[in-house]
Amino acid sequence: MTSIGLSTGLSTHVSTQASTAAKRKVLISGASIAGPALAYWLNRSGFAVTVVEKAGALRDGGYPIDVRGTAIEVVRRMGILPRLRDAHIDSRRCTFLDADGSEVASLSPHAVAGGVEGRDLEVRRGDLAAALYAVVRDDVEFLFDDSIDTLDQYGQGVDVTFHSGRRRTFDLVVGADGMHSHTRESLFGPEEQFHRHLGYCFAIFTMPNTFGLSREVVLWNTPGKAAALYAVGDNDELHAFLTFHQPEPPFGALRSPDAQRDLVATVFAGAGWEVPGMVDAMRDADDLFFDTAGQIRMPHWSKGRVALVGDAAYAPSFLTGQGSSLALVGAYMLANALAANRDHTAAFAAYERGARGFVAMNQALVDNGGATLFPTTVRALEQRNTMLRDLVTMPSATVRPAYSALALPEFAPLPMNS
Incomplete structure (x- = not known):
């Protein structure tokens, strides 16, 4: 080696x-x-x-x-x-949508998540x-x-x-x-x-890419709820995410896939955009992963x-x-x-x-990660959307110091008495 x-x-x-x-x-x-x-x-x-x-x-x-x-x-x-x-993967676009599915902002993923493009x-x-x-x-x-x-x-x-x-x-x-x-x-x-519960649950699964999405993420929000479709390359399959605010962990659901599906379906009942189809796809998914954000x-x-x-x-x-x-x-x-x-x-x-x-x-x-991506109130969602629109008009580097805060030491040789 x-x-x-x-x-x-x-x-x-x-x-x-x-x-x-x-x-x-x-x-x-x-x-x-x-x-x-x-x-x-x-x-x-x-x-x-x-x-x-x-x-x-x-x-x-x-x-x-x-x-x-x-x-x-x-x-x-x-x-x-x-x-x-x-x-x-080289995702090229992250589009944020309002409750009715209209576009709020479309940005480069690095503008949203931070990090260094190309590295x-x-x-x-x-x-x-x-x-x-x-x-x-x-x-x-x-x-x-x-x-x-x-x-x-x-x-x-x-x-x-x-x-x-x-x-x-x-x-x-x-x-x-x-x-x-x-x-x-x-x-x-x-x-x-x-365990420090952060107030959210999420479900991840795959579903057919019937939306023509390519190398992009589309994120829909209402207060306390979010749905995302993530297209990796030009694949005919999408990664789907359904995330919602949950003040206390649903410990019962964590041990039962059927309970997880029922909980997610109940939370997103009546939601707009493509969410009803996503919930249906979740019901049929054989790769559902459900957990709390913590x-x-x-x-x-x-x-x-x-x-x-x-x-x-x-x-x-x-x-x-x-x-x-x-x-x-x-x-x-x-x-x-x-x-x-x-x-x-x-x-x-x-x-x-x-x-x-x-x-x-x-x-x-x-x-600030949760508040940025998944606001739980109308006011917080409006503030988040305003911030996103500002990023579109004034692109700025969002490299977070935490990512590179540690300088790796040179790897140690074995001590002589090993």
Whole structure:
């Protein structure tokens, strides 16, 4: 595997040390974004890495996600930036509509979301996952269609019992298993104590592109409700989003797809534009994903020999557009800390010191993200529309400092006593 971002001499030094020392064994739960990224960097540092994923295979396709700022440097150092550039969606227009379907404003996506045109990336989630998997699959053990049942920590390691019944012992375990992390719940307790509900629910699904949309997003709003159609390239399929204000999380619906469909249909009953057809398509969709917009905020991201990374530790919510970027940067920072510190306690502390400020800045983006995209009152919607019209007449750079707030350290060589 080609080493990107390190000198050839350092790469040789790392691999030589790794081969002459007993490799530390790490289990990563989750094979979406943070998990494979962490696996790459840990493998590069001489760890023996196993990734367990409850899905039967890598998940392909999926809705578009953004990779921006500091995260661009992570994928560059991994050597996958050219592949992701080839997969770049390059949306060209974002059109906002009023309740009756009339146009409010049509803007470049960068004017709305921020970022740097020509440098930042927008790719399908599955394309990013596939690129990450491609650079680790030959060097890392993957256990698909399995998951962690129990973790039993003791002085020198972690005994893991898998759902399949197999049992293994690892030096360290990392939960990269998403916002509703089973690893986090088993170690730290119920999600509710770390979940900050942001007041919205959303449903995502695919439907036929019968609208002639191409490389664009169309967003319809009324107070507290929004519907969006997202055309990736010239595809004959659209990603559809139905988002609505919900002051308290509908915990019952989170566990029942039928209840989710009923809730969304009830909320959008009588809505205009193309919403009735979208609700019908949602009823028939076999890929419906429903969740609340929320963040995970934790005082610590590790306990003993187990740490969390990505959404499991600090989900920022889709309102920030930074979930995948935080996952990539967090994986790099955790692996770097483990490479630099033989003692896991010191490594986990260094990981938090290095990444927490960046995480906090990006989570704070939500404080205006929701209000901008999904106003909940007539007045707020009017103010948002006025702001959008001003952006049309006076285009301005909206690069958000949070995206690039962290300067990546050079990746640490293994300590000599590894």
